[in-house]
Amino acid sequence: MIKSILVVGSGSAGLIAAISLKRKLPQLTIRIVRSPEIGVIGVGEGTTPNFPKHIFDYLGITRKRFYALAEPTWKLGIRFLWGPRGRFDYTFDQQLDRQWSDLSMPNGYYCDEEFRSVSLPGALMWHGKAFPRQPNNCPDIQGWHAFHIENAKFVEVLEILARENEVEILDGKVVGSDRLPEGGIAAVHLEDGRRLEADFFVDCSGFRSELLGRTLEEPFASFDRSLFCDRAVVGGWERTDEPILPYTTAETMDAGWAWQIEHEHHINRGYVYCSQAISDDKAAAEFLRKNPKAPSSPRVVKFRSGCYRRMWVENVVAIGNSGGFVEPLEATALMMVCGHVQTLLEMLSRSRLEPTPTWRSLYNDLAAQGWTDIRDFLALHYKLNTALDTPFWRHCQEDTDVSNIASLLEFYAENGPTGFCRYRLSRSENDFGVEGYLVMLVGNRAPYRARHTPSEAERRAWAQHRAQVDAAARTGLDVQETLSYIRHPGWEWHADTAVATRSSAPGR
Numbered sequence: 001m002i003k004s005i006l007v008v009g010s011g012s013a014g015l016i017a018a019i020s021l022k023r024k025l026p027q028l029t030i031r032i033v034r035s036p037e038i039g040v041i042g043v044g045e046g047t048t049p050n051f052p053k054h055i056f057d058y059l060g061i062t063r064k065r066f067y068a069l070a071e072p073t074w075k076l077g078i079r080f081l082w083g084p085r086g087r088f089d090y091t092f093d094q095q096l097d098r099q100w101s102d103l104s105m106p107n108g109y110y111c112d113e114e115f116r117s118v119s120l121p122g123a124l125m126w127h128g129k130a131f132p133r134q135p136n137n138c139p140d141i142q143g144w145h146a147f148h149i150e151n152a153k154f155v156e157v158l159e160i161l162a163r164e165n166e167v168e169i170l171d172g173k174v175v176g177s178d179r180l181p182e183g184g185i186a187a188v189h190l191e192d193g194r195r196l197e198a199d200f201f202v203d204c205s206g207f208r209s210e211l212l213g214r215t216l217e218e219p220f221a222s223f224d225r226s227l228f229c230d231r232a233v234v235g236g237w238e239r240t241d242e243p244i245l246p247y248t249t250a251e252t253m254d255a256g257w258a259w260q261i262e263h264e265h266h267i268n269r270g271y272v273y274c275s276q277a278i279s280d281d282k283a284a285a286e287f288l289r290k291n292p293k294a295p296s297s298p299r300v301v302k303f304r305s306g307c308y309r310r311m312w313v314e315n316v317v318a319i320g321n322s323g324g325f326v327e328p329l330e331a332t333a334l335m336m337v338c339g340h341v342q343t344l345l346e347m348l349s350r351s352r353l354e355p356t357p358t359w360r361s362l363y364n365d366l367a368a369q370g371w372t373d374i375r376d377f378l379a380l381h382y383k384l385n386t387a388l389d390t391p392f393w394r395h396c397q398e399d400t401d402v403s404n405i406a407s408l409l410e411f412y413a414e415n416g417p418t419g420f421c422r423y424r425l426s427r428s429e430n431d432f433g434v435e436g437y438l439v440m441l442v443g444n445r446a447p448y449r450a451r452h453t454p455s456e457a458e459r460r461a462w463a464q465h466r467a468q469v470d471a472a473a474r475t476g477l478d479v480q481e482t483l484s485y486i487r488h489p490g491w492e493w494h495a496d497t498a499v500a501t502r503s504s505a506p507g508r
């Protein structure tokens with residue numbers, strides 16, 4: 001029976017895992033060992049709605065405390081500067097997987113000319129507002145938001161919460177291990193000679209994957225046939241007069257794409273690129289041309305996309321970058337961390353802390369399916385983007401492997417943006433749902449044959465619906481105004497109400 005757990009690494013993955021384990025299974029002894037010399041990755045600042053849900057609803061950390069400590073800003077979705085339209089918005093609510101009752105077809109069929117303000121969050125994004133205004137002028141903070149959160153600050157906050165929850169944090173570098181006769185790990189060795197035993201190990205050592213990859217030598221399954229990027233230049237600047245946008249921006253670049261993440265006082269920019277298509281120097285030069293305020297020598301981060309074939313082997317489970325990674329085009333890493341932690345916890349509880357191989361095997365299948373879903377969805381972003389005619393983007397259009405979603409694409413090419421496309425997704429639990437796929441297909445003007453020509457009455461009804469959400473959005477509050485409200489001593493938090501998409505625990 002598992003009585004003690006050692007978490008290796010105290011980046012956001014290790015700390016979220018340790019806090020969650022201790023809060024849900026308080027009888028366990030949870031220790032973290034982390035290497036101050038190696039440090040944390042320092043990037044990873046965009047989230048999806050399952051992140052606030054994990055923090056507030058799953059862990060029970062109060063909004064008041066979290067907002068005061070972590071100072072997040074709100075993210076309503078992603079603005080894609082992408083495809084032949086040049087721009088479209090992907091929100092966390094339903095824009096296209098819905099239909100107004102006085103129209104004969106779902107929303108996507110009316111978006112040929114223009115795809116904007118199709119829902120309230122979409123209209124808020126368009127107008128640069130974070131939330132609608134209530135009759136008393138206060139922001140109506142709905143559940144269809146995620147956060148932008150500074151990585152270093154977030155890790156500091158998690159460390160405070162971990163210590164409060166009686167998680168012991170030790171400094172030391174893992175350099176070796178003792179193996180169990182039946183497989184798995186009995187103890188790890190630290191550089192200073194200490195030996196740390198545990199019944200169960202959570203490997204959160206980031207890209208080094210100390211236990212799963214290096215010690216247990218689990219094979220890595222690369223996504224390099226679908227995702228060609230493998231590096232990023234990263235560099236931000238202190239905000240001056242730029243408004244705080246309520247969304248992440250993903251902008252097409254010559255050999256990849258650039259993110260813009262909005263913190264209260266800081267703007268974080270990065271260019272994800274394919275090292276086969278552009279050199280580090282040329283990528284940095286293109287990045288600096290577009291972002292003259294960025295530091296003149298931006299940091300280069302190397303990565304590989306993919307996941308380990310199994311993420312739970314014997315008594316070791318890898319969570320976070322140590323188990324798998326894809327570029328942050330949909331900011332899915334923390335979503336995966338929260339989902340995997342929840343799944344692990346449920347499995348440990350249901351197996352009464354004596355998980356058998358069938359539990360491990362199920363966990364591995366679910367986690368692998370979750371990664372495959374993300375790979376396929378990101379691959380579609382590349383396949384459809386015709387914004388730039390560069391060798392890299394031609395290669396993406398021609399060679400990105402989307403064979404896993406071929407039947408969905410075939411169905412769409414004939415029938416268009418109907419919700420029936422959901423039955424052509426490889427799994428109904430897909431984290432982005434049919435909504436995500438429809439937004440990518442409609443946003444990128446993917447062609448389909450069954451066009452709908454709206455009648456005059458339908459055109460008027462469509463325009464009226466959009467005008468209504470536009471009007472509500474126009475009078476909304478921007479991020480700065482909303483921050484002032486929630487920092488007022490009289491402000492009281494109530495649980496968010498609206499249902500958000502992209503909120504399920506992945507791989508479950």
Ligand SMILES: Cc1cc2nc3c(=O)[nH]c(=O)nc-3n(C[C@H](O)[C@H](O)[C@H](O)COP(=O)(O)OP(=O)(O)OC[C@H]3O[C@@H](n4cnc5c(N)ncnc54)[C@H](O)[C@@H]3O)c2cc1C
Pocket residue numbers: 008009010011012013014033034035036037038039040041042043044045046047151172173174175204205206207208210232234270301303319320321322328331332333334335
């Ligand atoms: C360019 C880029 C952009 C990203 N953007 C996003 C984003 O927008 N949203 C998002 O959700 N995610 C993003 N990510 C992913 C992000 O890195 C993760 O979400 C998150 O920070 C989790 O990191 P981690 O805890 O797994 O690893 P890390 O932060 O690297 O932490 C690893 C920990 O392990 C410790 N460690 C390593 N080796 C040893 C050892 N031998 N002994 C002891 N300790 C050890 C380290 O000291 C550290 O404490 C991005 C990643 C990259 C590369």
